[in-house]
Amino acid sequence: MSEIQATPAPVKAEFGAGLREFWHYYSVNRGAVIGLVVFTLLVLIAIFAPLIAPHSPDQQYRDALLVPPMWDAMGDPRFLLGTDPVGRDILSRLIHGARYSLFIGLFVVVGALFVGVILGVLAGYFGGWVDAMIMRVMDIILAFPSLLLALVLVAILGPGLFNAMVAIAIVLQPHFARLVRAAVMAEKNREYVTAAKLSGASHIRLMLITILPNCLGPLIVQATLSFSNAILDAAALGFLGMGAQPPTPEWGTMLASAREFILRAPWVVTFPGLAILITVLAINLIGDGMRDALDPKLKRS
Amino acid sequence: MLNFILRRLALIVPTVIGISLCAFFFVRVLPGDPILAMAGQHGVTPERYEILREQFGYNLPIWQQYLDYLGNVLQGNFGVSLSTKRPVLTEFMALFPATIELALVAMLFAVAVGIPAGIFAAVKRGSWFDQFTMGVALTGYSMPIFWWGLLLIIFFSGYLGWTPVSGRISLTFFLRPITGFMLVDTLLYGNWPAFVSALRHLILPAIVLGTIPLAVIARQTRSAMLEVLGEDYVRTARAKGLSPRRVVNVHALRNALIPVVTTIGLQVGLLLGGAILTETIFSWPGIGKWMIDSISKRDYVVVQSGLLLIALIVMAVNLLVDVLYAVINPRIRVK
Numbered sequence: 001m002s003e004i005q006a007t008p009a010p011v012k013a014e015f016g017a018g019l020r021e022f023w024h025y026y027s028v029n030r031g032a033v034i035g036l037v038v039f040t041l042l043v044l045i046a047i048f049a050p051l052i053a054p055h056s057p058d059q060q061y062r063d064a065l066l067v068p069p070m071w072d073a074m075g076d077p078r079f080l081l082g083t084d085p086v087g088r089d090i091l092s093r094l095i096h097g098a099r100y101s102l103f104i105g106l107f108v109v110v111g112a113l114f115v116g117v118i119l120g121v122l123a124g125y126f127g128g129w130v131d132a133m134i135m136r137v138m139d140i141i142l143a144f145p146s147l148l149l150a151l152v153l154v155a156i157l158g159p160g161l162f163n164a165m166v167a168i169a170i171v172l173q174p175h176f177a178r179l180v181r182a183a184v185m186a187e188k189n190r191e192y193v194t195a196a197k198l199s200g201a202s203h204i205r206l207m208l209i210t211i212l213p214n215c216l217g218p219l220i221v222q223a224t225l226s227f228s229n230a231i232l233d234a235a236a237l238g239f240l241g242m243g244a245q246p247p248t249p250e251w252g253t254m255l256a257s258a259r260e261f262i263l264r265a266p267w268v269v270t271f272p273g274l275a276i277l278i279t280v281l282a283i284n285l286i287g288d289g290m291r292d293a294l295d296p297k298l299k300r301s
Numbered sequence: 302m303l304n305f306i307l308r309r310l311a312l313i314v315p316t317v318i319g320i321s322l323c324a325f326f327f328v329r330v331l332p333g334d335p336i337l338a339m340a341g342q343h344g345v346t347p348e349r350y351e352i353l354r355e356q357f358g359y360n361l362p363i364w365q366q367y368l369d370y371l372g373n374v375l376q377g378n379f380g381v382s383l384s385t386k387r388p389v390l391t392e393f394m395a396l397f398p399a400t401i402e403l404a405l406v407a408m409l410f411a412v413a414v415g416i417p418a419g420i421f422a423a424v425k426r427g428s429w430f431d432q433f434t435m436g437v438a439l440t441g442y443s444m445p446i447f448w449w450g451l452l453l454i455i456f457f458s459g460y461l462g463w464t465p466v467s468g469r470i471s472l473t474f475f476l477r478p479i480t481g482f483m484l485v486d487t488l489l490y491g492n493w494p495a496f497v498s499a500l501r502h503l504i505l506p507a508i509v510l511g512t513i514p515l516a517v518i519a520r521q522t523r524s525a526m527l528e529v530l531g532e533d534y535v536r537t538a539r540a541k542g543l544s545p546r547r548v549v550n551v552h553a554l555r556n557a558l559i560p561v562v563t564t565i566g567l568q569v570g571l572l573l574g575g576a577i578l579t580e581t582i583f584s585w586p587g588i589g590k591w592m593i594d595s596i597s598k599r600d601y602v603v604v605q606s607g608l609l610l611i612a613l614i615v616m617a618v619n620l621l622v623d624v625l626y627a628v629i630n631p632r633i634r635v636k
Binding site for chain 1: 315316319320323327330331436439440442443444445447448449451452454455458459570571573574575577578581592593596597604608611612615616
């Protein structure tokens with residue numbers, strides 16, 4: 001664990017000290033550290049997928065359809081976790097699937113964060129009708145069950161991984177907007193903001209440079225939670241046939257195409273789901289740890 | 302109190318208008334032509350196409366179409382399904398009890414397990430029980446429920462053969478619905494085997510749908526309880542020499558439950574979203590499966606009105622939760 005502690009080089013002394021303090025509180029939480037280790041491993045697996053995977057994810061071994069995992073009596077040592085109905089190696093598909101899931105999470109969070117922060121800062125900073133307009137739109141988005149709204153959006157945009165990511169980003173973004181708005185409203189009447197205003201800072205400077213950095217804590221936690229939500233929702237859309245399309249080795253899509261074999265070949269269903277669960281769990285552990293570390297109320301001096 | 306409710310209602314009106322606009326325009330931008338979809342594979346002649354366009358008002362300006370739609374909705378007319386030719390509201394009402402029944406039992410399961418688990422975890426903070434419960438809760442919270450459902454089917458239906466794989470009740474029973482709730486109806490008819498069959502069909506979907514709310518409730522109960530246990534009045538109660546059981550049940554629990562009630566209410570949107578997946582896996586004939594089927598059949602009218610109805614229900618429940626919250630926590634009303 002010490003190598004993780006040492007990785008981020010301090011940019012300035014102040015920032016480094018803050019980071020050390022953060023790590024001090026974060027590392028108290030054993031689950032959070034485990035989550036971080038698992039997540040780091042997943043990132044490495046995703047990056048080096050073509051090197052690690054024993055087979056190509058699309059290679060169909062016609063002589064080895066629905067082969068059970070290696071430890072089964074019927075298993076084949078070539079295929080550690082068995083093969084799917086068209087003879088593709090499940091392990092290799094899972095390894096390549098990590099790329100999709102992590103990319104989906106990253107894309108969705110960056111998109112939702114970007115739009116949500118802009119809308120939230122505008123609403124919180126200006127208040128009045130700008131605030132009312134933006135927040136009513138957010139209310140409307142939040143009034144629909146998120147998965148249903150994402151489904152309809154994908155139906156409009158057309159099924160596919162990219163559209164699914166856009167739809168999920170739209171659905172998750174109001175949470176960021178609300179959070180940022182509340183934080184900006186709490187900060188904007190503080191003395192330091194007034195001081196910056198008196199010294200002639202522009203609106204943009206006040207919003208983005210003076211106020212926003214002081215709202216980062218809850219945003220980081222929300223971003224972590226959205227990361228795991230995005231992976232879950234994308235898998236759900238894939239499962240319903242509206243996300244990534246076969247033969248993409250996306251985990252939810254793999255589950256969908258394996259559904260009819262659940263009673264005959266349970267391993268086809270078990271492993272992709274397990275992969276989703278482990279990834280999401282690791283990220284949620286990190287999120288919990290971050291929340292505890294960033295929440296001053298819980299800090300023990 | 303009335304003032305509070307009226308203020309909340311006033312805030313909701315623009316949102317409801319926005320929701321109806323969204324539902325309407327979403328469906329307008331869906332790819333494909335509604336009239337061609339209606340005509341099916343046989344297609345229509347150009348003359349007939351024009352007649353239908355006029356009949357359904359698709360030739361009018363878009364804002365006119367929206368106002369007509371809104372007018373119809375206000376009179377309780379949500380349109381006619383393109384695929385079944387039955388009124389959307391009739392279909393919705395026929396399927397909605399199935400979803401409510403599933404969601405209620407799922408919530409019952411989540412509350413019955415989640416609240417006690419959260420309380421014990423808080424009271425025994427740091428114990429192995431606490432760590433175990435919170436570990437399970439976080440796993441449940443991270444669960445892809447569509448996979449969880451498949452796993453339960455593999456184990457309980459495939460391996461043990463205890464529960465059926467799909468549907469609400471065995472096909473050998475035919476009961477005319479009274480309330481639409483299968484558990485209630487079978488009891489009203491006094492048909493015990495049918496009740497057992499309905500219960501066996503319900504149990505796995507309810508567990509699957511209840512898993513995430515269960516995890517959320519357990520975590521929320523624990524943290525609310527921990528906060529309350531640190532309050533001065535709890536210390537006072539302890540100092541007075543009250544039994545630990547009384548301190549927890551009477552002094553702490555009542556106050557801890559206030560945020561938990563809100564959490565439970567806020568799960569409704571999540572439940573309806575989860576119902577889409579759960580109903581698909583278990584072929585449960587409710588509104589979640591209905592919406593999925595309608596989206597894939599491109600049944601515009603159903604998608605449009607279904608979206609509107611579901612959003613209205615979520616909003617109504619959220620309003621109810623707000624009011625309930627104000628009732629149990631008078632401090633909110635003043636704000």
